Amino acid sequence: MPASEKQSSDLNPRPLWTEIGLRLLAYGWRTIINPRWLVMALFGRFVFIRSWVYLTQKPSTRPIGEHFSGTIFPDLDINQTVETLKADGLCLGINLPSSILKKLLQSIPTERTYKIEYSYGAQYATSNNLALENPLLQAEVNQLSQDPVLTTLAAQYLGTVPIYSGSKVWWSFGLHHHARVKPQPVHCFHYDLYDYHCLRFFFYLTDVDEQSGPHQFVKGSHSQRRFNYAFSPMKACTDEEILEYYDARNIITIVGSAGTGFAEDPFCFHKGTPPQQKDRLILMVQFVAHDYGVLNDRDNPFAFYRP
Numbered sequence: 155m156p157a158s159e160k161q162s163s164d165l166n167p168r169p170l171w172t173e174i175g176l177r178l179l180a181y182g183w184r185t186i187i188n189p190r191w192l193v194m195a196l197f198g199r200f201v202f203i204r205s206w207v208y209l210t211q212k213p214s215t216r217p218i219g220e221h222f223s224g225t226i227f228p229d230l231d232i233n234q235t236v237e238t239l240k241a242d243g244l245c246l247g248i249n250l251p252s253s254i255l256k257k258l259l260q261s262i263p264t265e266r267t268y269k270i271e272y273s274y275g276a277q278y279a280t281s282n283n284l285a286l287e288n289p290l291l292q293a294e295v296n297q298l299s300q301d302p303v304l305t306t307l308a309a310q311y312l313g314t315v316p317i318y319s320g321s322k323v324w325w326s327f328g329l330h331h332h333a334r335v336k337p338q339p340v341h342c343f344h345y346d347l348y349d350y351h352c353l354r355f356f357f358y359l360t361d362v363d364e365q366s367g368p369h370q371f372v373k374g375s376h377s378q379r380r381f382n383y384a385f386s387p388m389k390a391c392t393d394e395e396i397l398e399y400y401d402a403r404n405i406i407t408i409v410g411s412a413g414t415g416f417a418e419d420p421f422c423f424h425k426g427t428p429p430q431q432k433d434r435l436i437l438m439v440q441f442v443a444h445d446y447g448v449l450n451d452r453d454n455p456f457a458f459y460r461p
């Protein structure tokens with residue numbers, strides 16, 4: 155099938171029973187390790203419970219406007235960014251300086267390794283996350299995860315001392331490699347529940363236009379939600395379901411040159427669109443408010459298991 159004929163129906167959420175089976179496996183494992191995680195997974199879906207946890211947790215005492223020496227984001231307005239994040243669940247403009255982008259790219263293998271999978275009678279190109287064990291890449295990512303501006307933003311947004319819970323770097327391959335793109339849960343609008351409050355920083359490491367898999371995001375969907383979302387085992391929705399409830403103007407497509415960065419609350423609905431013409435390389439750095447010991451990518455195989 156030519157890339158241009160790819161049907162959006164390929165990208166619908168997983169069937170209910172597959173979803174429930176996969177979820178029970180991951181949930182069972184996490185609950186055995188830390189039952190407090192199950193309490194969060196059940197109750198963290200309710201906006202009023204999230205607000206209550208926010209108000210009752212130990213506040214961060216980190217002052218704004220100090221200790222920013224060594225940051226790579228000296229010009230970022232912390233107050234403005236946190237306000238935008240609280241209102242929209244998203245803030246653009248947290249861009250990597252070109253020197254850091256260059257160092258990151260130098261530490262990432264230029265070879266784009268993808269695995270070919272056969273299913274539904276078609277070939278798909280998929281990639282695993284790039285190994286952060288590469289010491290050069292790890293050093294760059296560590297620097298980002300400890301950046302005083304990013305950690306202050308996380309402290310202010312999460313309302314408590316932020317815990318760095320992991321990073322990922324991955325390629326999304328374009329349809330030019332193969333005729334079809336493997337339907338992945340991240341290609342549907344979904345939300346993620348890593349904690350009552352979580353903040354992610356994303357950085358594009360390649361130029362991203364409409365054709366190269368831009369990230370999409372539903373502005374304000376961290377606070378404005380249908381009540382029944384909290385009771386559904388599905389964390390994913392079709393585009394049609396999203397458009398039934400949210401105004402199309404709230405769907406933000408993030409395009410930008412390599413280095414473009416943004417902060418996002420993953421409780422908002424978001425997705426990665428499948429790249430058409432060009433591959434996309436992206437880095438994600440994640441902070442949470444509580445450490446359950448099960449959602450850290452260093453500790454376990456299900457850490458970044460998707461909804």
Ligand SMILES: O=C(O)CCC(=O)C(=O)O
Nearest residue numbers: 340346369424425426427
């Ligand atoms: O690849 C993307 O832009 C989306 C990633 C995503 O949905 C996620 O990490 O939860």
